[in-house]
Amino acid sequence: MEEELYVVGKRVPRTDSIYKVTGAAEYTADIKLPNMLIAKVLRSPYPHAKIVNIDISKAKRVPGVKAVITGKDGYGVKWGVFKYTQDHMMLPIDKVRYVGEDIAACAAIDEETAQEAIELIKVDYEPLEPVFDPEEAMKDGAPLIHEGYPRNINIHVHIEVGDVDKAFKEAHYVREDKFRAQGEAYAMLEPYACVAYYKNGYLDLWMPNAGPHVRAKALSNLLKIPLNRIRVRHVFIGGAFGGRSEVAPADFIVSLLSIKTERPVKLVMSREENAISSRQVHDVVARIKTGVKKDGTIVARDYEVIYDGGAYSSTGPIAASVPFYVYEECYRMANVRYHGYRVYTNKGIRGMYGCHGRAFLAGCEAQLDLIAKELGLDPIEIRLKNGLRAGEETATGSKIISCGLQETIEEATKKVDFKNKWKKATRLKGVGMGCVAIMCGFPMGFRSGSSCSVKFNDDGQATIITAIVDNGQGNESMAIQIASEVLGIPMEDINIINADTEATSLDPGAYSQAATFVGANAVKRACEDARRQIAEIAREKLSCEIKDIVIKERMVFSRKNPENKIPISWIVREAFLRGKPIIGVGSYFPNIDLKREWVSKPFGQMAGSFSYGTSVAELTVDENTGKIKVHKFIAAHDCGRPINPMAVEGQLEGGIMQAGIAAIMEGNIWHNGFLMNPDLLEYKIPTAKDMPDIETVLVTTMDPEGPFGAKEGGLTIRMSAYSAIASAFYNATGRLFKELPLTPDKVLELLQTEEG
Amino acid sequence: MILPKLDYKKAKSLEEAIEYFEKSNGEAAYFAGGTDLIPRIKLRLRTPSLVIDLKGIEEMVGIKKTDEMYVIGANTTIFELKNSEIIRENLPTLYEACAQTSCEVLQMRGTIGGNILQDTRCLFYNKSLTWRRAKGFCYKMGGNVCHATGGKNVCYANYSSDLATALLSLGSKLVIVGKDGQRKCDFEEILTGKPEKPFNLRQGEIVKEIIIPGGKRQGAFEKIRIRGSIDYPLINGAFTMDSKGGKLVVGAIGSKPCVYSVETIEEERVKILSETVFNDLKPVNNTVVSPVYRKKMGKVIAIKLIEKTKKGA
Structure with a gap:
């Protein structure tokens, strides 16, 4: 028999909509912190060139400039999603590989000063032969973009099942075609932005991202800072579509500038930079x-x-x-x-x-x-x-x-x-x-699962803590809706703390279609755990069996005697008195072949x-x-x-x-x-x-x-x-x-x- | 992208505007709706030290109709034009061009004067300073090469005004005011045919009004663009006809629309005319579609415009 649902499956207004339509939602570019500096990035004018020398001396002397960095200020770490794909230095020292690649950056008291300084950085390049077409790049003799990758093949995936050649021979009809597609722009309405604030050995970051934990991990590697000293924080996000999944050069640059200056630093990309130099x-x-x-x-x-x-x-x-x-x-x-x-x-x-x-x-x-x-x-x-x-x-x-x-x-x-x-x-x-x-x-290995905790306040309202990210699709509202269903309290009684690496545990993020199936499954389990704790106390108070307990509209009752209701807040207070506050935890790990x-x-x-x-x-x-x-x-x-x-x-x-x-x-x-x-x-x-x-x-x-x-x-x-x-x-x-x-x-x- | 620091003055009269200009040593830019100018300043394609706002000049606003002519103030917004009964009922060519210009929000801001005086556009030109520096300055920017063609000391930027194409087919004249007084000339006369400097206006001159010969006219406007809104034309065309004959204009390829007098709209003649249009157009690879396509569309548009007008008549 289909269970009766109160909220799940209903057409409810999303919890974030009101902030977005009234303009109250703050995006990364809106963040203003005391003593904040503005960053600008110098970008490569060449598609492929050796970096011979970078002279930042003039830029450093501009009044109001607080730091100028190049790749030499980094830690020589290359980033890649996998061990065998680590090839991206974020600020290169050997050569540039595309027009728009980050070369150097500065932080200054305002945007004009930063721009002035950037224009004074002198880079000597030795242009190299570029290659733009992937089929050309695969030919013998094509210029090599990275060492150790013959024919410029970065990745080759080969999957073979059955006997393909035999099957073609036996086929009644065979057809072969070649298709092409131009690459697209993600064209998120929010151009990329990042704010970093390094203080007392701890780094706080805000940026549009689809997975705060994977972002923090990448930065931990690139900056050689332990994970518990990097905090990627919650912020409203203006679209991702896959383009905010990985660490961005801007994250590394802004972090480095903040580490150098011990002041908050903000970088906001222009629309053009977003198209050319974000993904x-x-x-x-x-x-x-x-x-x-x-x-x-x-x-x-x-x-x-x-x-x-x-x-x-x-x-x-x-x-x-x-x-x-x-x-x-x-x-x-x-x-x-x-x-x-x-x-x-x-x-x-x-x-x-x-x-x-x-x-x-x-x-x-x-x-x-x-x-x-x-x-x-x-x-x-x-x-x-x-x-x-x-x-x-x-x-x-x-x-x-x-x-x-x-x-x-x-x-x-x-x-x-x-x-x-x-x-x-x-x-x-x-x-x-x-x-x-x-x-x-x-x-994603051990990152494939998600976990959640839920706590009740003495007024009977709850807070769910989950790493689920919302980059525009309504994941926060979805998690609250699920919690509301399980906990028997309306959506407006539930707060959500999410997408914050210090407050939440590992989660796959919102770029592999995992938020509902994995993340919300953990939310559901955490809420079920809390509900069980509520039901335990309610069973005593209502003298009924646990299976008959119903929680609905902030009230707890037995389905056999629905007239006798207890407010959920009473149960919560009782739990506090017993020294066992209602705190539910739950996690979900999908069935995948590790x-x-x-x-x-x-x-x-x-x-x-x-x-x-x-x-x-x-x-x-x-x-x-x-x-x-x-x-x-x-x-x-x-x-x-x-x-x-x-x-x-x-x-x-x-x-x-x-x-x-x-x-x-x-x-x-x-x-x-x-x-x-x-x-x-x-x-x-x-x-x-x-x-x-x-x-x-x-x-x-x-x-x-x-x-x-x-x-x-x-x-x-x-x-x-x-x-x-x-x-x-x-x-x-x-x-x-x-x-x-x-x-x-x-x-x-x-x-x-x-x-x- | 932020605007550079610049001064701003709002003129209350034509005299005041010209006075501001004279004092600026030629470093001022007139500002009507701003929908063309402001993005150009942000991209550092123009670097005026002073922006003179013309929107406060009331004599430059409005649409007047007499038996002899229509007089349109240069400050009249495209939205006002589109919603004017005078325009809609008498000048369908202009009405359709207004309706197909950008989107309604920008129509509310953009003016007819600003629209016809918009600078030419090119995929290699309308870019930020950073982009253009990296690519190398082209001929229109003061360099010596055309990136679109590889040619030396040439430019093929496109004059992308939809209203201009319609106004040329209507045989419009312009009233221009400068420090030496007022002059009147055919719209066509101020178009130089040079994409790098498309307008033949003396320094500090202001287009005050647009004059269109009177009477009810038959006509149509066509525009090819990728999207149903916002986009500049990949090619546009206008045809206007009255008892004396018609005028076909094909624009947005190069810096000066092609203008053709059409005495008869018999099928055979139209076919020949469309071939002439095809042969005259010289598009290059400086928009988001192939030049061959744009050239072919000249022919398609010419036939379509005349057929549409015939049906409407």
Whole structure:
């Protein structure tokens, strides 16, 4: 029998919304501390050059300048997410590897003074031959960007399951295509900023981040300061989308400046700096070969995906793998070969993205529609036939415990009469769909789990302490909602202390879709522990059995005698009197294979559970101008059970914009290592006028592990919306895309090629 | 990006504005809506020591209609123009150009005078000082190379005013005031065709009003851009027609829109005209789409504009 829920599953206003809409929320750039200094960074004008000398003497003499630093002031530590990817010095001493790379920095009494000083730093460079195209960079004889990485291959992920070559030989139909996608900008509305305050050997930091604990760990290594002396603190965050996951050069620079001056130091990047010198999204080239049986069963897959990794490794192995995994978590793959190459180029530093890998995923899905057509099937049939189901295992050995793929396909396509429309696609008008699955958390070793504690105050109100981070998606509100449900007190009675490394324990952060499935599971367990303690006392007071105890609207009673109620505050006070205050603790560690490794052993359970989603788009193409108009977009997502349907819908809508409509407009443009559109005028984030008619569908599968059955809330649409556009474009024009975004010039060029 | 330190004066009359300018040794910039000027100052593309605000000059605001002409004060905002019944009912070309300029918030700020006097744009030029220093200064910045083409001592920056394209098709004139008094000239005359210095105005001159020949006119405006709002044109076009004939203008490629007199709108003639437009346009790789595409769109726009006007007539 379905348990009765009071708050979970309800459309409640998010706890943070009021602060954001009234402007009360303080972001990093808003922070003002006494005696605070302002930092500026000098950046490389060369894509690739040896640093011969840096002269900071003139800059130091500018009145009001308190510190000037170069790489020599650091500790010579290189950073990388993994031991084998440590290549990023944050302030380089040997050479620069991209235009915009941090070279030196200063802290001064105000921005003008800092800027003046920066301009007086003299750097002698010896330009080196750069390489910008990852396929060029992989050729023998190409300039090497890092030592010890032949052909500039930073990471090579090789996954092989079954007998791929044999399966291709036996396939009824084989198709191979090559797809490209320009890298995107995260384009968070909040440009990167960092405040550091070093005093008495302790370093406090504020910055938009998606995982305070991993950030603190990186800084602990880079600055050689123990973890308990680095405190990454809570602050409102204006968007992350994957781009705030890793430590930023700015964190290191501002910390170093604060250590030198023992004064608070703030750095706020301009929009242009944010685009050029904070993280960017990988450009991708994907070669996709697929073999099928006559009935549409996909029997063989051979993938080669090249990721333009920019100057440093960053999340290298993860970035080179995730597009493949979210696909293998969605479809059965008896025989599959995947080569993922992440390649160094002389471009900006890159990171993971909420919409990562669009060339591969949109390529796979659009090609699938072409194959379906060849076989006389339709996109729905071929996806239902090959889609995984609960109880099955992925190619690399992840067991699926709940799966709503079929429902999302059926629900989403039903809304637009997909089958008929797809078959009768009139000229230049088409429908298309894309499916994907998402892991609820990456394996991160001992960092994969989360814990929470909850304490009650004597007025019956509670505070939850959790490392869950909210970078815009509503995670804080989600955690409070779950606590409210378990504790039987309204959401406004609950305070949250979170995203603070000193107050909270380890947590995977909010960049691997772990916040709900892992973080909130710990919140739920902590609250259940507190509830048990309350119930113990209440049982005595109400003379009833523990199983009959109900806590609702701040009152405790037995379900057998609901008239006899005790306020929860009385119980809390009683607990204080007994010397056992109500303090609940709980933790959750997902079922993952800890021996799994991204490069050396890419097999085993990836995550505790997987969410599923289907995007459907309906569009027309103007044959004269090449402009695509997206008319309708349906997003159906299996998030297990939505904790707050409004918040999940918001995520789906965001995905439609950031991945779907972005597929016809967003892309970074480069010219010899210079980013040509580092602003929001020429980098085309869709406006309200570009948005189609949207419908969202939430499919409930009640995950057996997730808190109240919940899984991650919406990333499947961010990773399938572009596929729907690519497939609909195929349906409308009979042509597969060659490169995303499908801007009108590319569309017109495609329309002039042969169909197929 | 922060503004450099600069002085600010708000003029109450044209005379006062010109006086401020004269005293500045040519280092002042006139400020109307500011939507073009302020970002340029932030990027250090312009470095005036004084900004003279023209918004307080009341005689420069408003739309007047007589049988002979329409007189539009240069300070009239694009939003006011768009919402003016006079414009909407009589000058559809201008109305559509207003509606397709940027977004409503900026339309409320931007003025017709400021819009037509906006500087030319290029993907290599409208960047911060840091970016441009790293790349090396181009011809328009005082260097000697065009980054978009690699050419020496040339510039292909685009004049991106939507209103200008519409106003040229309407045969507009400008009333210009300077220290030596007032003059009137065809709008086309002040366009130099040189992207590095697009306007033929004497130092300190102010465009006071725009004059459009009277009468109800048929016409249309077209703009190609990536997004449905905000974006500058990748190419734009306007066509205006009355009993005497029509004028087709194709703009936003290079610094001076191409203007064509159209005597007849028979299908064959339109086809020939569209080929002429295609051949005349010389786009280069300085926007977010390919130059070939922009060139092709000249033809598409020309045909579409005339067809649309025919239908409307």
